[in-house]
Amino acid sequence: MTTKAKKINIALDASVPLQNPIKIHESMRYSLLAGGKRVRPILCLAACELVGGDEATAIPMACAVEMIHTMSLIHDDLPCMDDDDLRRGKPTNHKAFGEETAILAGDALLSLAFHHVAAKTRNVEPHRVVRAVAELGSAIGSEGLVAGQMVDICSEGKEVGLDELEYIHVHKTSKLLEAAVVCGAIIGGGDGIVVEGLRKYARCIGLLFQVVDDILDVTKSSKELGKTAGKDLASRKATYPRLMGLEKAKEFARELVGNAVEELRQFDALRAAPLYHLAGYIASRQN
């Protein structure tokens, strides 16, 4: 995992050179290179290898997924959205660069993601690149990330049930993880039930990711998390621990890990090892 994360960090650093106009590139680099866990790009590379592809061919796609993730964080943190001051232990992008630059940096990262995949992917059949771009596009828009954030914002201050909570998390978190895995598999030469099995794996992992996030919000301090802790509770926001209780939420997390690894059984266990590892890592992470 560390090797993959290092490769991704090097590729991300090279993907946004510090050129004119300086401020926008500083702002993009500030958030993109802020030391995220790189879960999504690692999943992308791992899925590419799992289906027999060469990891190197999926590096541009892995970077694209992280650019999009970063863009969604920058925009979600804005004052008119979640109004967050702290992200990954540092001031949020708009706190550091101003709102207008933060909005533009997000827009630039989003378009760079697609440019990057289309312009930098090598040794992959073009029809696979086209399929991956279509998949990635639908993961972000009004049927993906944006839909999740929209319903999340609209539900603030209202009573939210488990179904709606799952809708929000599937869209805000799972969709992009799903795209990371599915696009990695498509780039790597995967098709049909192989890709669909990995899609199911990614959906479970995505929801797991969010359930764990909710659990950490109520059990850890801001310092441990690198972001404002207890915020969900303070804002009376719907979370799994609040709707289910903490113990039931932990049980749900266990169930999701189980379902995710079940989907990996169709693969050679050794080749699937990174995906087993990631499921375990997400379930047991402490920040």
Place this chain on the structure above:
Amino acid sequence: MTTKAKKINIALDASVPLQNPIKIHESMRYSLLAGGKRVRPILCLAACELVGGDEATAIPMACAVEMIHTMSLIHDDLPCMDDDDLRRGKPTNHKAFGEETAILAGDALLSLAFHHVAAKTRNVEPHRVVRAVAELGSAIGSEGLVAGQMVDICSEGKEVGLDELEYIHVHKTSKLLEAAVVCGAIIGGGDGIVVEGLRKYARCIGLLFQVVDDILDVTKSSKELGKTAGKDLASRKATYPRLMGLEKAKEFARELVGNAVEELRQFDALRAAPLYHLAGYIASRQN
């Protein structure tokens, strides 16, 4: 032209169905279907036909270009950017739906654009779709639209020279027009000097578009324009009429039309007719 615009409007309407979450789709449709002049998508279809392609194959790309244009208008109108209340004779998106929805609608339109091209383009070699996606991505990001808006914002209240003004307009306006034409030509089967000739045409047209905009801002009323007139002058913003004088700006516009049509000489005059027409239309438009 009217036939092309009608086809585009029908395709745009179908590209964003009014589905759940309703509010985000309403917001996207509100701005996308607000009756813009469709100059960019028309250019895209015309370029496709000019190089011998079937217009129908470029419809998804034409829609994508208009989605991106709309997204840039929504984000540029935000309070922390140009803070505009009126656009195409109606309240701006954030005035009608709120800031958070406006930001998300822009993000959704941007990602939908790429999804749409990749998922809906038919009967075009995949490597052409990949090239067009790369071209489109670079037109928007930190070397395209976003760069122009960034420098524009940073230059407010400062003395701006003609070079910087041209940088702003080339990036804010020409880049997307250029992408519209170049992508249309790529989709239509164009390569090499044909595409590069059309790129030069589009650059002239893009700059022309902005020079005419600046001229209209000082010579027309808000009612005639469908947006706040005299705003550039009131805000002491750099414009061609302000830096060159109104007459010199008109002369510059004439020069740009001349250079644009010069690039069309390599083509069959009848087939190039729509592009001649557009150059003339942009030069003589009244709103």
